[in-house]
Amino acid sequence: MAELSAESGVPVATIKYYLREGLVPAGELTSPNQAQYQARHLQRLKLVRALLDVGGLSIVDVRDVVNAIDDRASTHDLLRVAQHGLVVRKNEVDDESRAWAMALINEVAEERQWDLGPDDVYAKSLVSLLCTFRDLGHDGLLEIFPHYAEIADAIAKVDLAAIGDLPTPELVVESAIVGTVLGDAMFIALRRIAQRHASRKVFGQADPLRSA
């Protein structure tokens, strides 16, 4: 374990904690006080650190993720555990608003040939978000919805191409998780940079957001 700690830079006490929490599998016992750790332990340890520190996941979420990887979970389950960042909560929507939002969603889903029912967790998120835009009086933001859907299709194609031709199912699953959790963070950073760039280019010195 001292070697594992030296190679990963993770303190021994922290590795023991991860072992207790089931985030990293136990090493093979070679004597009552001695366990052997392999390359896969080091890899798992790095993944756990990345999801916790860089991805900002909780211990519970990380356990879900590593269990999903070990069980070779279905894509759908993996996406479910990677729902972190998808914060849509107790926003109550009346029937009229729900019907209005679902009509917008169905139109976009049909155009993109997406299979998306009203009970889908993502459809529910979108209903809540669309109703919030309208309720706040920012109807202009509704125009971004079909454009975002088109752009989401473009990004999914990039994602699939990156993980599609890996040698083992384990690597595909791990890469899908890393790409989803850390890929969100990467895209958000790039989106902010691009927004700032576009804002400077469009508004220049006459930036209406800089009227103070």
Place this chain on the structure above:
Amino acid sequence: MAELSAESGVPVATIKYYLREGLVPAGELTSPNQAQYQARHLQRLKLVRALLDVGGLSIVDVRDVVNAIDDRASTHDLLRVAQHGLVVRKNEVDDESRAWAMALINEVAEERQWDLGPDDVYAKSLVSLLCTFRDLGHDGLLEIFPHYAEIADAIAKVDLAAIGDLPTPELVVESAIVGTVLGDAMFIALRRIAQRHASRKVFGQADPLRSA
């Protein structure tokens, strides 16, 4: 205040809490026990609820956001307060790794004509993420980086078009905040839908992620 509560659906005790926390401005006193609330109070109350409930922001973040709106903050400051979701923390990167990542970032920034120095908060996030991809051995994920950058430019164009022609600076600022915070959530939901769709289309029944 009872009317404001009835119109917004927010309990009086909660409105009082928002007033104390400085999230909603005080009404105009018409008598020692009577204050008058206007349309702008209702609008602000709705915005606060949306940022807390749908956007998942903390009370402290919401206060930063409403202060930024009231001060007509610069675009840059607004984007800074809207950094929620950009979780990149204590990931230490050595000099060689940083130089390697900055070279990738500079190449992309040059292609996109972005102004992006090494001390930029977003550049730092990207350094951390790129190094994590490499450190985990998922070099294939590095290929997504220039594609994501191109897609981020496309989404920024959509964002700017949606907020560019609003009548007052206040509305532009509020719309930029709502579009950024809730727009992230909308894009993440759409990205998951698109990934699921692409995965089904590419892998079909032979989905390697569904080998269990």
